[in-house]
Amino acid sequence: MTTPSYLKWLVDTGERQATACGREIEIWELNPQDDAEILSNWARHFRNHYIADADLPFMAGGTGLGHPDYLRTILFPDAKVAPGPSLRSGDFGEIVVADFIEYFLGYWCPRELRYQDRWNRNDSTKGCDVIGFKFANEDNPGPADELFIFESKSGMSASGANRLQDAIDDSVKDRLREGMxxxxxxxRFFDRGEMGDARKVERFQNEADRPFRRINGAAAILDEAVFAETDMAATNGAAHFNQENLRLLVIRGPSLMKLVHTLYERAADEA
Known part of the structure; x- marks a missing residue:
């Protein structure tokens, strides 16, 4: 898969903040520019999480809808009717975090099926938000292999909530959600006959017999205004079951909800 061109707009600020429990929070910035080509590539990458372009003509066929209207009314979360907008921001955050761990950290992160198998466009997919896999040696699984499970929370408008704390608290639930x-x-891979990928996932299903390293992460994707009003120093991960391997990430950016809607509209219009 080609690295999404928009990732050049996602940069490490170098800023680090300490939590109440002494952990480090990485602060990254997403600062999109007015570049039509990159925005189009980003929109296509975004759209392909919901449907492959090659599948779109058949799936839209018979509905009486053109591709843009099919995407807007059948696949994409609603732009205005709740909970559509919050689901849009949540999906956006998950996809950005998935791209982060795949292209910046080098994990295999199969995530499109999470959105393509969604029956109700305005209902979130259950389970762990983002899962990444890394193999020290794909031909010989060993304890150096890594399973990375990230919980992602978006904060696009002021609410008074600490979304990073919300992500940490929900990450605790991943201990139960991991197996499912x-x-x-x-x-999903088995149903599609993709047995090689199914086996790669299977490698992490029995830690007792096949040990591996587990890493958990909590991410908050925040509008600049929300970031400015959030007391990051009050964040506490001391109660997390995997606190020794807990990565904390904040991605901030300007006018993020406007960006989210722009991406969905472009993804539909250019299909």
Whole structure:
């Protein structure tokens, strides 16, 4: 897969903040520019999480809808009717975090099936938000292999909530969701006859017999205004079950909800 060109707009600010429990929060910035080509590439990458372009003519066929209206009314979360807008911002955050761990950190991160298998466009997919896999040696699984599970929370408008704390608290639930989420991903690959990928997921289903390293992450994708009003120093991850391997990430950016809607509209219009 080609690295999404928009990722050049996602940069490490170098800023680090400490939590109440002494952990480090990485602060990254997403600062899109007015570049039509990159925005189009980003919109296509975004759209392909919901449907492959090659599948779009058949799936839209018979509905009486053109591709843009099919995407807007059948696949994409609603732009105005709740919970559509919050689902849009949540999906956006998850996709950005998935791209972060895949292209910046080098994990295999199969995530399109999470959105393509969604029956209700205005209902979030259950389970762990983002799962990444890394193999020290794909031909010989060993304890150096890594399973990275990230919980993502978006904050696009002022609410008074600490979205990074919300992500940490929900990440605690991943201890129970992990097994079901891995089974769901494996099942999706199995149903598609992609047995090689199903086996790669299977490698992480029995830690007792096949040890690996587990890393958990909590991410907050925040509009600049929300970031400015959030007391990051009050964030506490001391209660997390995997606190020794807990990565904390904040991605901030200007006018993010406007960007989210722009991407969805471009993804539909250019289909």
């Amino acid at each position: 989420s891995l089974n769901a991903i494996k099942r």
